[in-house]
Amino acid sequence: DAKTTQPPSMDCAEGRAANLPCNHSTISGNEYVYWYRQIHSQGPQYIIHGLKNNETNEMASLIITEDRKSSTLILPHATLRDTAVYYCIAPLLSGGYNKLIFGAGTRLAVHP
Amino acid sequence: EAQVTQNPRYLITVTGKKLTVTCSQNMNHEYMSWYRQDPGLGLRQIYYSMNVEVTDKGDVPEGYKVSRKEKRNFPLILESPSPNQTSLYFCASSLSGTGGTEAFFGQGTRLTVV
Numbered sequence: 001d002a003k004t005t006q007p008p009s010m011d012c013a014e015g016r017a018a019n020l021p022c023n024h025s026t027i028s029g030n031e032y033v034y035w036y037r038q039i040h041s042q043g044p045q046y047i048i049h050g051l052k053n054n055e056t057n058e059m060a061s062l063i064i065t066e067d068r069k070s071s072t073l074i075l076p077h078a079t080l081r082d083t084a085v086y087y088c089i090a091p092l093l094s095g096g097y098n099k100l101i102f103g104a105g106t107r108l109a110v111h112p
Numbered sequence: 113e114a115q116v117t118q119n120p121r122y123l124i125t126v127t128g129k130k131l132t133v134t135c136s137q138n139m140n141h142e143y144m145s146w147y148r149q150d151p152g153l154g155l156r157q158i159y160y161s162m163n164v165e166v167t168d169k170g171d172v173p174e175g176y177k178v179s180r181k182e183k184r185n186f187p188l189i190l191e192s193p194s195p196n197q198t199s200l201y202f203c204a205s206s207l208s209g210t211g212g213t214e215a216f217f218g219q220g221t222r223l224t225v226v
């Protein structure tokens with residue numbers, strides 16, 4: 001499965017954009033990139049996913065480089081409620097299913 | 113509202129006393145799985161199920177059992193709990209286990225085995 005690398009922690013001022021990077025240099029052509037977040041000890045929450053093209057939804061934008069070796073999750077106007085651990089995941093389709101492997105993620109702290 | 117429901121949310125039990133943590137989803141999802149989360153170890157998959165009557169081991173299946181008799185339910189069974197199974201447990205479901213589908217997680221069950 002593709003290994004992802006994320007910075008352990010980041011800070012962001014409330015109202016500013018939070019840009020969370022992720023390296024996935026070993027990703028293969030059919031592997032999606034997913035982003036989830038976990039607030040405190042709640043269940044992980046899906047944010048967005050993409051394969052090749054950039055994606056945007058009501059929560060965030062996902063920018064994937066052309067070579068697909070890295071991506072950036074963008075929270076356009078971070079709020080205090082966005083403080084969470086963000087996981088970048090590139091599951092491998094193996095045995096007929098995608099296995100989500102959670103690393104340590106990036107702990108994002110949004111401050112006033 | 114689309115959701116994955118786990119029960120109980122909190123449980124303290126004694127070593128060796130069989131327990132079941134229930135998980136139910138209302139989205140007609142085929143794929144369901146169980147994770148445990150421990151400090152410093154992150155989320156690890158215990159078991160997963162591709163559909164009714166189809167289950168398989170994840171990364172840390174020892175000491176756990178599951179069943180999938182109906183599509184919506186995927187209970188986690190601890191036949192003889194031990195203190196090393198003290199953890200935060202999450203159930204998840206997705207439309208399928210293949211690419212391009214998002215997973216929905218339950219709110220978690222915090223289990224303490226004394």
